[in-house]
Amino acid sequence: xxxxxxxxxxxxxxxxxxxxxxxxxxxxxxxxxxxxxxxxxxxxxxxxxxxxxxxxxxxxxxxxxxxxxxxxxxxxxxxxxxxxxxxxxxxxxxxxxxxxxxxxx
Amino acid sequence: xxxxxxxxxxxxxxxxxxxxxxxxxxxxxxxxxxxxxxxxxxxxxxxxxxxxxxxxxxxxxxxxxxxxxxxxxxxxxxxxxxxxxxxxxxxxxxxxxxxxxxxxxxxxxxxxxxxxxxxxxxxxxxxxxxxxxxxxxxxxxxxxxxxxxxxxxxxxxxxxxxxxxxxxxxxxxxxxxxxxxxxxxxxx
Numbered sequence: 001x002x003x004x005x006x007x008x009x010x011x012x013x014x015x016x017x018x019x020x021x022x023x024x025x026x027x028x029x030x031x032x033x034x035x036x037x038x039x040x041x042x043x044x045x046x047x048x049x050x051x052x053x054x055x056x057x058x059x060x061x062x063x064x065x066x067x068x069x070x071x072x073x074x075x076x077x078x079x080x081x082x083x084x085x086x087x088x089x090x091x092x093x094x095x096x097x098x099x100x101x102x103x104x105x
Numbered sequence: 106x107x108x109x110x111x112x113x114x115x116x117x118x119x120x121x122x123x124x125x126x127x128x129x130x131x132x133x134x135x136x137x138x139x140x141x142x143x144x145x146x147x148x149x150x151x152x153x154x155x156x157x158x159x160x161x162x163x164x165x166x167x168x169x170x171x172x173x174x175x176x177x178x179x180x181x182x183x184x185x186x187x188x189x190x191x192x193x194x195x196x197x198x199x200x201x202x203x204x205x206x207x208x209x210x211x212x213x214x215x216x217x218x219x220x221x222x223x224x225x226x227x228x229x230x231x232x233x234x235x236x237x238x239x240x241x242x243x244x245x246x247x248x249x250x251x252x253x254x255x256x257x258x259x260x261x262x263x264x265x266x267x268x269x270x271x272x273x274x275x276x277x278x279x280x281x282x283x284x285x286x287x288x289x290x291x292x293x
Contacts, residue, residue, distance in 0.1 A: 020171035021170075021171040021172075023239075024235070024236040025174055028174065028236070040174055043174065
């Protein structure tokens, strides 16, 4: 359980990097293949997970490290196994929800 | 010489896009060789409106990454930003916003650079998924310098066993017709 009264927030530098990434992806979505948007979003989730883990802001949440690794491993599927990529996208919210429920969400 | 023993074709066959690199610097000499290859690439009208910015500072590359989703996996040891110089284009009567050969010239330079990297035992990966305006601003470019493409360069990281290998695709015969559409073989 991680109820974070004593947890620090995401470092500003990491948050700004994610902000820059998100506005960039929004621009790219105006002209890149539509399915790249799915890649950009899950990649953003991976970047956020990594920043939370590496900064210590996530506290004791090893599942975030697992999530980040899983995204790193699976995101490239978009290039040669789109069905597998989308299956990964469909299962990930359930896994995140399960972890959040353990925290009392 | 046949297609089977042509060393240039062999380099083309061997080349793969490399997305993960070892944490080893790329020498200036190797980068100069890659840039020379770009300079030797053909251009429309023999013009030179391309410019190259080489970045090897990991901290600078890291700062670019949020604006360049095409740099998919970590910080590459070297990054070559290929740009169009709009002032040079204007001076050479090139209407860069309308003339698609500008992008063709970017492509020929890219192909040469990737092949040169391969001959040096280096991997490379092009990236066009980036914000032109964001990257230009981060690099302090004037408005007359337009980033078109980034080439990541480095020593390839070992691939895990059971990798995907070369992606399948159509053969050149399946993509080619001769003399008229619908004719798959050259006339006798």
